[in-house]
Amino acid sequence: MDTDVETAPAAQATETGTNLYSVSQLARQLGVTARTIRFYEDKNLINPQRAGTTRVYTHRDRARLMLILRGKRLGFSLREIKEFLDLYDADPQHRLQTRQLQAGVRKRVAKLQEQRAALDESLAELNEIDRQCEAVLMGTK
8 A cells, every 4th residue: 555645745856856745745736646657557648656655756757747648638649758758768859859849730630620620610510500490490480
């Protein structure tokens, strides 16, 4: 059983100056649940350290979580986010990561534009049906 509930100490600095966070602190800061953070841990997107039975999250884990949440908000899959994060670790100059990010962003933009066109078409059709219904109703008064 984890002891990373509210009784965990406040974010603290280690000898190296790195801030450490409990799962509840991190969840509160990022506006998600502890369960969400644990889910991303189960998917190997973050790997917190342990201090006894307590999960201890570093500034790096916090930054990765912020990127994960942003990626999800923008519609990227967990697989795509994991690939992007893995490239960050593998490519010190981040060129491959940047290329992959750009390709992913362009693909997502194209998909959203496709969805927008489909929505516009549906809205136009629904508005036309509404006009036809209104004409029928006006003609029966």
